Amino acid sequence: MSGVRRLEVTYLIRAAPADIESRAQALAIEQSVEMPLSAITEPAVIDTIVGRVEAIVPADAGRFAVTIGLAEATVGADAGQLLSMLFGNSSLHDDVELLDVALPAATAAAFGGPHHGIAGLRARLGVHGRALTATALKPQGLPAAALAGLARHFAEGGIDLIKDDHGIADQPAAPFAERVPRIAAAVRDAGARTGHTPLYVPNLSGDLDRMRTQVACARAAGVRAVMVAPMVAGFANVHTLIAENPDLLVVTHPALGGASRIAPPLLFGRLFRLIGADAVVYPNYGGRFGYTTVTCRALADAARAPWHGLAASLPVPAGGMTRERVPELLDFYGADVMLLIGGALLEARETLAAATADFVAAVHGHDYMG
Amino acid sequence: MSGVRRLEVTYLIRAAPADIESRAQALAIEQSVEMPLSAITEPAVIDTIVGRVEAIVPADAGRFAVTIGLAEATVGADAGQLLSMLFGNSSLHDDVELLDVALPAATAAAFGGPHHGIAGLRARLGVHGRALTATALKPQGLPAAALAGLARHFAEGGIDLIKDDHGIADQPAAPFAERVPRIAAAVRDAGARTGHTPLYVPNLSGDLDRMRTQVACARAAGVRAVMVAPMVAGFANVHTLIAENPDLLVVTHPALGGASRIAPPLLFGRLFRLIGADAVVYPNYGGRFGYTTVTCRALADAARAPWHGLAASLPVPAGGMTRERVPELLDFYGADVMLLIGGALLEARETLAAATADFVAAVHGHDYMG
Structure with a gap:
């Protein structure tokens, strides 16, 4: 009809x-x-x-x-x-x-899609004309003070964004209400010294009420960005949370989103964007997961291409990335991408800030016209 | 360690x-x-x-x-x-x-698992020593009055439980707040005439707040049973909703729970039980879905077997079941099961009540010792 x-x-x-x-x-x-x-x-x-x-x-x-x-x-x-x-x-x-x-x-x-998207993320960070850099705080089980220590080193290295590992929820080792203010303060302090304050993105967990409480806690600590896994939290709840907090930058995590015979470009590129993800983390090709370059290209296209006037979501390829691959990844994705390296930086241990700075320099110094 | x-x-x-x-x-x-x-x-x-x-x-x-x-x-x-x-x-x-x-x-x-489980469901319905019967109101798109009419016929046929189809959410054709009181009243009226009032189980949708509003609406209509799809609504939200409403009977729907390489006996039998499902709907063998008898046996075992003292969840095999298969299914599952036949009953159209009664008689008359 x-x-x-x-x-x-x-x-x-x-x-x-x-x-x-x-x-x-x-x-x-x-x-x-x-x-x-x-x-x-x-x-x-x-x-x-x-x-x-x-x-x-x-x-x-x-x-x-x-x-x-x-x-x-x-x-x-x-x-x-x-x-x-x-x-x-x-x-x-x-x-x-x-x-x-x-x-x-x-x-x-x-x-409605993302409230901020790529343009809003860039404006918040003050970064234009190059790719963005990100890393993850881990492992789960570390106390809040230790996580804050890692965050300080990452910040000293000049990284753009620091997120909680998605396995870090609200466990006794580092409860949200203790962890988030400490990490936010550490990042701010380091930023005051270096002149560049990274965006800290805590991981939300639990039901809608609990996520709201966590958002309020983050706000009180001066944090206006969060990460959430829509397939775990429930699509409708994530969509509601985003609608209630239009000023929050929202990064999605793909947990539980695989192996369900939903094409990754659709699920992570399109559907997560539709409900409002400003940035979408996903497993990159050539890392710990089996996605192909074709899948990753299609996913990034789905997240960034014009689509019903919705803001673009920033692709965040992750999952076993290394410093050595930065040039290759930037040639592949271009400047509208955030590279996320977690474990490979943490392996530097006592030279974490220097390793971070090296990663950051590779992204800043890349020839994006090449 | x-x-x-x-x-x-x-x-x-x-x-x-x-x-x-x-x-x-x-x-x-x-x-x-x-x-x-x-x-x-x-x-x-x-x-x-x-x-x-x-x-x-x-x-x-x-x-x-x-x-x-x-x-x-x-x-x-x-x-x-x-x-x-x-x-x-x-x-x-x-x-x-x-x-x-x-x-x-x-x-x-x-x-905590189910608050009621098989024993509580049986007590609420006053049915012991035989399998339970269930059906579904559909299609989506019918107005509330038409759905209530179907419910009345099902009730006249003597069925134990009538649930909304999981595709019936809160659409304009039959908004929850209009549909649920009408269907509940129709079922109650029919029950008053026949002496047997079925349990009506409306389908919840949306975020946690919306589900809470729907629960309140159902309560106001005298309904104390609901259906929810945990993989759509989000595990934590369903768990919270159940904790907040210990008197509610909760039936789970498997939507979005397939094809994700989580073994069905674990997901539907164990994990849905763990967060509190009193009854779990799943695709039966030999219907529209490809589950084997081995999978269905394992799923029913996982839902019913003793497990950390948690109440047992009632298995509800569904998905293309017919009246003809009732004896076979009851031989397979025994008495602690609820048989759900939807479309095959609705095909009877103007003789819906009689077809329902025939289904009901087959379940009531089965030899459970056989």
Whole structure:
């Protein structure tokens, strides 16, 4: 029925050519009304709510790209419901991968995307024309004072952004309420000496209430940036938290977001951006994870390319990166990227500040026109 | 280090025999400190926080079952952090499947499990010695009055439990605040006539605040049972909601819980039980989903078997079930099960109440000793 706004969702389905039409139709039903069409008594539901097979195109070996139109009215602006409609039941089917979604402009506007994005991050940090540098405080289990000590060295090395490791939650070893003010103060003190204060990004955890309490605690310590893992915290809760705190810079972590047959460029590049991630951390190619250059390129493109007027999210490739790879990574990603090196810097131990400074110099000195 | 309480987490890893030891060690680090051990300066962190490879056992073709001990102190009683520690980063590795976890008794007690479980569900419904019957209101897009009409027919047919389809959230076609009181009233009216009032279970959606508002709305309509999808809503939020509402019966939906290489018996049987699901809906074998009888048996066992003194969760196999399969399913599962038939009942259309009654009679009349 024309006049119905639809999300155009593309799945990769493994099927024999003779079966793909019926399989596609079954998927369209599974992701909408979940019942036999013969049992639907209202014509309006069949016309406007039942998923509609829009296209079936041969893809890679043995698979088809199937595009299903899903009524915008079934999603609204509920980020959890968006995930349910895109992949709720079909995540339980072994032969389906969620590949991509094209949104009606009204849906993109209703969710809103990042409040700051790349431009806002750069403005907050005062960094333009080069890539950004980042690192992580770890390991979990360190007391707050020790983490603050590491942060001070990183800051002395001139890094742009220091985040908590995602495994650092609110454990007794370094409770949020103790850790965040200490680290923020250490970073500020170092910044006062060097003239460059890094952005400290604490990791949120727990339910929505707890995350709100943590945000308030961070604010009280002068911190206006946070990290959160949307697949753990729940899409709707992250979306709400971002809406309530428009001045917060938000970095997402990919925890629990893998191995679920949602294409990484869609999940981390597009969906995390849609609910408001200013910067998205993800596993880079050639590190500890198996993502390819093609995946990483597509992910970065999805995060940065124009999309319904939403602010761009800053790609943050991570996961086993090293100082030696800086030139290669900057040639690959260009200047709109934040390089995150954690463990490889921490290996420097007592020369941490110098190792950080060396990393920072490589990023600052790169030829971005090359 | 002895004296440290650990979660014993088992993963299936694809690796060559020559590589499995180093791969297992890498996994233990990835799921704990996420950094080179050489960079850890505190012996206490190495002794108590770094993941410990406890066992490596050959499993199915080309895979090994690797058990990692993770410090309880890194999890506490935060359900989101539990998921992060179990599978946060490793979900991003293609060669790993999360298979199972053994908890310290203190962890099980801290989470608490179901408030009601099978015994509480039976007591609320007044049903003992036979399996329970359930169905779903759908399709999404129907107005509240039409959904209430379906509920009335189901109730007249004598069904035990009527739940919203998980695709029915808070859409304009049938807003929660309008739908739930209408359906609850229809069910109550029918129950007054037949002498048997089914349990109505509305579906929650949105962030934690919205779910709380929906719970309050349901309570005002006399409803004290809800359905929620923990992988969409976020584990910590569901756990909190359950803690705040100890009198609510909670049914979980598996949406978004598939295809993520977390073994279904663990995710739906154990982890959903741990955070408090009284009843767990999952895709049954031989329906629209590919789960095997072995998976379903293991899942039902995980939900029902004694486990740290936590109440048992009621298995609710679903997803393309039919009236004809009732005897087979009851022979397979026994009496502590709730059979959920949705679409196949709705196909009866104007004879919905009679079809429901036929389903109900098959469950009531089954020989559970057979």
